[in-house]
Amino acid sequence: MESVPHRKTRNKHYETMQGPSLPVLGSVPIIPHTFSILFRLSGPRTWVFPSFSFILGYAVGGGGLVSQIGIGIAVASLVTAATNIVNAYADRKEDATNQPQRLFWLGQIGSRQITASLVVLYSSAVVLAIYLGPLFILVLGLGILNSIFYSLPPLRxxxxxxxxxxxxxGALGLPFLGGLGVGGSLDLLNPMLWLLTWFMFTYGTVKNLPDYFGDMKAGIRTSATIFKNVKNAVLFSCTLLSTPFxxxxxxxxxxxxxxxxxxxxxxxxxxxxIILEMLKAKDAAGLEKAHTxxxxxxxxxxxFTLVLTSPTVQSLVMVLGAFLWTLTVAKVSVHSRVEFRDWEKQRRKRP
Structure with missing residues (x-):
């Protein structure tokens, strides 16, 4: 039997595999795709409402500094982004039917990262608000409370x-009031304040329509689900939507x-x-299209009201920028609401 010579072997040192070192926010790691998901959940197209309501209030109050306009837009966008993220997190039950993709996105980032992002958004808004004066900060405080308790208990x-x-x-009323506040006055009797507030009140009935079936299933009472069928809810919304005129x-x-x-x-x-489209809609997808x-x-x-208030080149440029922003968000599909709701059909189409 042939013997095999003894071979000396060395003990090899194997390094433990470690993942990449990630930056952290407190104790929460910041993962790159988290930002894209949070951006979707923040509802970027809705930032236009409070931003331009602030600009309108600022213009009515006689303001004209570009720096203050920029800060006001930033504050309005930050608070609105936080509001939409809070709302997405609080609506997980009904979104299982209304917007199931939101549940997937929320699961990808987790509650700790959501909480950390909200702290950053709200605190950044407060810091920026310092440059717009005490009255603006007062209105912002009310706005933040409204932002949180719109969706969360105990007020919800x-x-x-x-x-x-x-x-x-309040998405229009409070920013407009904040714009007035920068000029040193909180005129609660301003007719434009009440026109915008009532306009947004009536528009709120429209946004509830696409979620009718999911909200009914989840037992959520809204301006739509108080009606026994979606047709009556649509008629109510159409009627109310005409009253701002x-x-x-x-x-x-x-x-x-x-x-x-x-x-x-x-x-x-x-x-x-828009009214005709709402009346023709026969399902949630049709109502979502009408909502868009x-x-x-x-x-x-x-x-258009802003241009009538301040018919300047600066206003026209800002208005064009707002439309461009909104159309871009719609084109690249980064908003958290999904218009086409035939989830099973979408899954079958995937390779």
Missing amino acids: FKAKPFASLASFS VLLVSFVSLGLLEPIYIADLALIPLFAF LGFFYAISFLL
């Missing part, structure tokens, strides 16, 4: 139909608003088109 305004719409109307004409007739604002009636053909069109109508009302 959105669980009560009227309180939900009243809270939602009545309020506008009344304010102009009473001399509370300048006659130039009657030009907002030029949006009635667009409004009529309604969104563009709503920002058009706001932006």
Whole structure:
């Protein structure tokens, strides 16, 4: 039997494999894809509402500094982003039907990273607000409370139909008031404040329509689910959505608003088109499409009103920028709401 010579062997040192070192926010690691998910959940197209409501209030109050406008836009966008993230997290039950992709995104980042992001968003808004004065900070404090308790207990305004719409109307009313506050005045009787607040109150009924079936299943009471069928909910929303025009004409007739604002009636053909789309919708996907069109109508009302208030080149540039931002967000599909809701059909189409 042939012997095999003994071979000396060395003990090899094997290094333990470690993942890449990630930057951290407190004790929470920052993973690159977290930012893209949070951006989706922050509802970037909705940032236009509070941003331009602030600009409108700032213009009505006589302000004109570009630096203050920029800070106001940043604060409005940060708080709105936080509001949408809180809302997405709080609505996990109904989103299992309404927006199931949101559940996937939330699961990808986890509650700790969501909490950390909210701390950053709210605290950044407060720090920036210091440059806009004490009255603005006061309004911001109310806005943050409204932002949190719109979705979260113990108040959870959105669980009560009227309180939900009243809270939602703050998305235009409070930023406008903040814009006035930068100029040193909180005029609670300003007719434009009430026109914008009521406009957003009525628009809130539109955004509830696509979620009718999921909210009914989850037992959530909204301005839509208080009706036994979606058709009645649509009729109620269409009727209420027409009332801001009545309020506008009344304010102009009473001399509370300048006659130039009657030009907002030029949006009635667009409004009529939205109403027809809402009435033709037969399912959640159709209602979501109508809601998307309604969104563009709503920002058009706001932006057109801004141009009537301040017919300058600067206003036109900002308005064009707002439309460009909104269309870009829609084009690249980074908003958290998904218009096409046939989830099973989408899955079958995937390779």
